[in-house]
Amino acid sequence: MHQFLPIAYFQNQFIPFENANISIATHGLHYGTAAFGGMRGIPDPENSSQVLLFRLDRHCQRLSQSAKFLNYELPARKIEQIIIDFVRKNKPSTSFYIRPLVYTSGLGIAPRLHKIEKDFFVYGLEMGDYLSSDGISCRISSWYRQEDRSFPLRGKISAAYITSALAKTEAVESGFDEAILINSQGKVCEATGMNIFCVRNGKLITPGLDQDVLEGITRDSVLNIAESLGIETIERPVDKSELFIADEVFLCGTAAKIIPVKQIETFKLSEERPIMEKLRNKLFAITENKDLEYKDWVYSVTI
Numbered sequence: 001m002h003q004f005l006p007i008a009y010f011q012n013q014f015i016p017f018e019n020a021n022i023s024i025a026t027h028g029l030h031y032g033t034a035a036f037g038g039m040r041g042i043p044d045p046e047n048s049s050q051v052l053l054f055r056l057d058r059h060c061q062r063l064s065q066s067a068k069f070l071n072y073e074l075p076a077r078k079i080e081q082i083i084i085d086f087v088r089k090n091k092p093s094t095s096f097y098i099r100p101l102v103y104t105s106g107l108g109i110a111p112r113l114h115k116i117e118k119d120f121f122v123y124g125l126e127m128g129d130y131l132s133s134d135g136i137s138c139r140i141s142s143w144y145r146q147e148d149r150s151f152p153l154r155g156k157i158s159a160a161y162i163t164s165a166l167a168k169t170e171a172v173e174s175g176f177d178e179a180i181l182i183n184s185q186g187k188v189c190e191a192t193g194m195n196i197f198c199v200r201n202g203k204l205i206t207p208g209l210d211q212d213v214l215e216g217i218t219r220d221s222v223l224n225i226a227e228s229l230g231i232e233t234i235e236r237p238v239d240k241s242e243l244f245i246a247d248e249v250f251l252c253g254t255a256a257k258i259i260p261v262k263q264i265e266t267f268k269l270s271e272e273r274p275i276m277e278k279l280r281n282k283l284f285a286i287t288e289n290k291d292l293e294y295k296d297w298v299y300s301v302t303i
């Protein structure tokens, strides 16, 4: 069971988490007409009266963009302020995860986005490491990623997660830890809640944003950090067979951070992962506000 933070933001106010409940007739629950975000925060290891939020602005911007697909204007600045207030009210003392969600909150029947109320809520939970950092096994999912012509993949839309859920359960029930989804062009796309990278001959390769991937904020961070470390980065279509013979493969996302892959289907990958380790060490230092070069990626809230 998760340890939820005590205060939630719900229907324009801060209230106890247990009291933030919705009706069974809520429109968004029936049609998946919702979009969410997910961001991590930690108590500042150097100063107990500060909490550090990683890339707050980017997370709020992505949620604001997702809300547009729901026919809902939710400015990124407004989300930012609510999240800062949310952190001040909760005063978290361990590492945590913030889950903001926008949804069609009216009680109407029939899928639509016009003439239906929307709402925005935020809650949080304590979150340590999510998946094993020694490496996980992946299968190639029998479920394919949606394509942008039938689904707004530039948003983090709740309805899309049926595919992630099917793929994850299929992977776990067949003895793997995680699934890798293929896109409609038959190329590697991403995992169920993480983007994917591989390393070949010292170069860092990831599917481009035209490959139906989510515009992951950790993905963007990894590409940026790699460039600052002098590692060549390439965004291009990736074949499944390239993963099987890659020098390194890893997944990345807010909740999981950077997770190495040790096996894909029957192919075992090397346990030496020099590039992933460099990237992971730098990313961790940045999130703890120990890297001067990236100070502007960390928002410090005084609690």
Ligand code: PMP
Residues within 6 Å of the ligand: 038, 164, 190, 191, 192, 193, 194, 195, 213, 214, 215, 216, 217, 218, 219, 252, 253, 254, 255
């Ligand atoms: N892909 C999917 C499908 C996801 O749900 C996530 C998690 N938000 C990611 C990739 C990684 O995105 P981020 O680094 O922004 O958490």
